[in-house]
Amino acid sequence: DAGVIQSPRHEVTEMGQEVTLRCKPISGHDYLFWYRQTMMRGLELLIYFNNNVPIDDSGMPEDRFSAKMPNASFSTLKIQPSEPRDSAVYFCASSFGTSGTNEQFFGPGTRLTVL
Amino acid sequence: QKEVEQDPGPLSVPEGAIVSLNCTYSNSAFQYFMWYRQYSRKGPELLMYTYSSGNKEDGRFTAQVDKSSKYISLFIRDSQPSDSATYLCGVYSSASKIIFGSGTRLSIRP
Numbered sequence: 001d002a003g004v005i006q007s008p009r010h011e012v013t014e015m016g017q018e019v020t021l022r023c024k025p026i027s028g029h030d031y032l033f034w035y036r037q038t039m040m041r042g043l044e045l046l047i048y049f050n051n052n053v054p055i056d057d058s059g060m061p062e063d064r065f066s067a068k069m070p071n072a073s074f075s076t077l078k079i080q081p082s083e084p085r086d087s088a089v090y091f092c093a094s095s096f097g098t099s100g101t102n103e104q105f106f107g108p109g110t111r112l113t114v115l
Numbered sequence: 116q117k118e119v120e121q122d123p124g125p126l127s128v129p130e131g132a133i134v135s136l137n138c139t140y141s142n143s144a145f146q147y148f149m150w151y152r153q154y155s156r157k158g159p160e161l162l163m164y165t166y167s168s169g170n171k172e173d174g175r176f177t178a179q180v181d182k183s184s185k186y187i188s189l190f191i192r193d194s195q196p197s198d199s200a201t202y203l204c205g206v207y208s209s210a211s212k213i214i215f216g217s218g219t220r221l222s223i224r225p
Contacts, residue, residue, distance in 0.1 A: 004158070031211075041217075042121075042203075042215060042216065042217035042218060043159070043203060043215040043217075043218070044215075045212055045213070045214075048211070048212070055211070056210065056211075056212065091158050091159075093158070098211040099147070099207070099211075100146060100147020100148075100149070100164060100166060100207035101147065101164060101166075103161045104161070104213065105160075106158030106159050106160065107158050108156075108157060108158050109156075109157075109158055
């Protein structure tokens, strides 16, 4: 398996523009997580899905952020409108089950810069 | 107070030294603890996990949990330049989520 795939790897956009980040989880995994990593706040969970259904979106910073998982092999994280403070690395991760022993496999991340 | 606190470093040690990385956590109900390693410009990857208190060893790496003091440690013996990375501690919460520390950036000098 190719692992978790994220696109694009880098995104530079201007304030106010819509940004869409994409993720393909590992085949067979039933949990998908979206994280954001910054120097100031570390690695934060934004939202996670189980069997394509959003379970917990309490980490989504505000209404400008939305996430969807239309099928088991694809998820998107959208920011509209984007702001400079959204600049961060966004990671997608997937796992089979979720417990203390179920490893989360991370993608390579999308580095977002909002000017 | 953050649920998981970790010294961000950076920490720089000479090759061959023993490295000690530490975290504290606030909720005594946490049972599963883990360490992820993140190389520059890459996603985190699981290094090892432990359940409840005690030690777990895997090669040069030892994870230790002291639930009485809510303290998590990772020891690296005979450190190598290839160990240079950011190390994130994590605790598994009852809400099916991992709460990560902010990460400690480690550099091993040849």
